[in-house]
Amino acid sequence: MEPNLHEFSDGTVLAEKLADQVAHRLAAAVEARGEASLAVSGGSTPKRFFRAIANRDIDWAKVTVTLVDERFVPADHPRSNHLLVRENLLQGKAAAARFIPLYHDRPSVEEAARVATAAANTITPPFDVVILGMGGDGHTASFFPHGSTLNQALDAAGPRSVLPMEADGAEEPRLTFSFSSLTDAGMLVLHIEGQSKKDVLAKAQEGTNETEMPIRAVLHRASSPVDIYWAP
Numbered sequence: 286m287e288p289n290l291h292e293f294s295d296g297t298v299l300a301e302k303l304a305d306q307v308a309h310r311l312a313a314a315v316e317a318r319g320e321a322s323l324a325v326s327g328g329s330t331p332k333r334f335f336r337a338i339a340n341r342d343i344d345w346a347k348v349t350v351t352l353v354d355e356r357f358v359p360a361d362h363p364r365s366n367h368l369l370v371r372e373n374l375l376q377g378k379a380a381a382a383r384f385i386p387l388y389h390d391r392p393s394v395e396e397a398a399r400v401a402t403a404a405a406n407t408i409t410p411p412f413d414v415v416i417l418g419m420g421g422d423g424h425t426a427s428f429f430p431h432g433s434t435l436n437q438a439l440d441a442a443g444p445r446s447v448l449p450m451e452a453d454g455a456e457e458p459r460l461t462f463s464f465s466s467l468t469d470a471g472m473l474v475l476h477i478e479g480q481s482k483k484d485v486l487a488k489a490q491e492g493t494n495e496t497e498m499p500i501r502a503v504l505h506r507a508s509s510p511v512d513i514y515w516a517p
């Protein structure tokens with residue numbers, strides 16, 4: 286299934302349009318099932334989207350928010366994705382949402398991943414909405430090139446779980462939802478900005494080696510259609 290590319294004039298317009306689509310999907314899930322789930326990425330790209338969606342009129346008390354991946358750092362650390370989400374998404378109306386963190390204060394990232402998996406299992410699968418990002422090295426979530434648990438993480442037949450991940454491209458150990466947890470979402474978005482990321486995307490679409498560019502797994506074999514949101 287070829288991804289659908291949605292291009293916007295700038296990042297602010299993209300953030301508003303994406304917030305509209307995500308809000309619509311979450312509201313429909315709340316209407317249909319009485320609950321909804323949203324898994325978001327960290328990094329620098331999603332901040333405008335977080336601020337745009339935070340005040341959308343949804344019954345946020347029925348929405349569970351989590352992260353597709355996290356750095357193994359406490360929630361007050363400047364590199365924490367939880368901190369980013371708390372300061373930008375879980376504000377205004379969205380402050381009523383339930384948040385499930387991936388970081389847990391345990392002696393090792395492996396133990397934290399086990400606790401995170403148990404907590405994540407309280408979310409009814411599949412996720413209603415997953416928003417992925419992409420690094421300049423072709424990683425997405427914390428599926429890093431040559432990552433320590435990459436084969437396990439990218440196994441489409443693997444369990445829904447949170448895995449530890451270490452890689453040369455990551456400053457600290459990571460926690461990441463597995464491929465199977467993310468890629469059957471009701472709405473699966475890859476949100477990227479800038480020409481350099483568009484070039485990385487083009488390179489990823491041309492080749493097949495997922496160990497070199499793990500984003501290829503999402504582009505080539507996600508079970509849900511992938512919507513790419515891009516702005517210069």
Ligand SMILES: O=C1O[C@H](COP(=O)(O)O)[C@@H](O)[C@H](O)[C@H]1O
Nearest residue numbers: 326327328329330418419420426
């Ligand atoms: O490390 C991470 O990087 C990617 C991309 O981040 P960006 O700063 O280039 O937008 C992100 O998708 C991932 O969640 C994050 O942990």
